[in-house]
Amino acid sequence: MSIKPTAETFQGVLVDADAQVESFRQTRISRRTELVEDYVELIADLIADGGEARQVDIAQRLGVAQPTVAKMLKRLAAEGLIQQKPYRGVFLTAEGSELAERSRERHQIVESFLCALGVSPATARIDAEGIEHYVSTETLQAFKSYLNNPR
Amino acid sequence: MSIKPTAETFQGVLVDADAQVESFRQTRISRRTELVEDYVELIADLIADGGEARQVDIAQRLGVAQPTVAKMLKRLAAEGLIQQKPYRGVFLTAEGSELAERSRERHQIVESFLCALGVSPATARIDAEGIEHYVSTETLQAFKSYLNNPR
DNA sequence: TCATCATTATAGCCATTGCTATATTGTAGG
């Protein structure tokens, strides 16, 4: 809407437009990388646990169908985060491992923080799975500080 | 991967499978409703500020193109959250107003909470725009409790 | 060895969320 500098203008209802558009833009960027982060994190966990990450296991853990996983793995391979041999499990590249490790750490901090705040473990687990992807380094640092000195 | 009850099995690397799949499922559900919540919240703010919510204003605030908004508004109308007259601004139905109010409140609590935790206002604003959609009522309650008794 | 079965690959479908280009409509000024 256009600026209406009349006497009865209610200031404060709307936040600064430039700031708001920047927030929405950043959120859209985070949403695009969300799935990739969950995939590499899960792949790293599966490899750490059983030595390999297979499509069926990834699909079962994510609760999606196997072709959905197959398509995403192609994308991850195209982005250089994993390597795959036909009809074999996948493994992480150096770049993929780094992203997985960063994601795992951040996820752990968010979940621990929620628990420290008094949220039940079950709810903390669910909420952290979504929240983790929208937490900046600054907010993550604030979470860490709280964990070091809760209450 | 299959269960491998060997002696060298590393327990604890992988979380419970059923719990994990439930987390991912809930996150996918939240992701689907994210945009709708931001739209109705923004529409309510625009109406409160200027008396009307036009496509150009919504588009400018979200940082997307006008046809993107037009398409989403059709969806919101189909879902009964807004009413629109051709070539006119939109307004919220009773249902849309309720969702907008709930979203606005939740958004405000999340942003205030981050600030109270020591996050800078600019970062809190950005992070809250994403985090808000993945916060359960239980976690929101924990945020409120902290706001009532911080530090 | 080789047949079966679990796993992976592929094809084709749909919904969502973005875009550009362009047609249509409404309205305000001259």
Next chain:
DNA sequence: CCTACAATATAGCAATGGCTATAATGATGA
């Protein structure tokens, strides 16, 4: 009144992330 111009509508495209059905492959066990 009527013409610009601003706003909206529409068409068509692309990427993402789901799905089912089915083909191709690998590995296991008899």
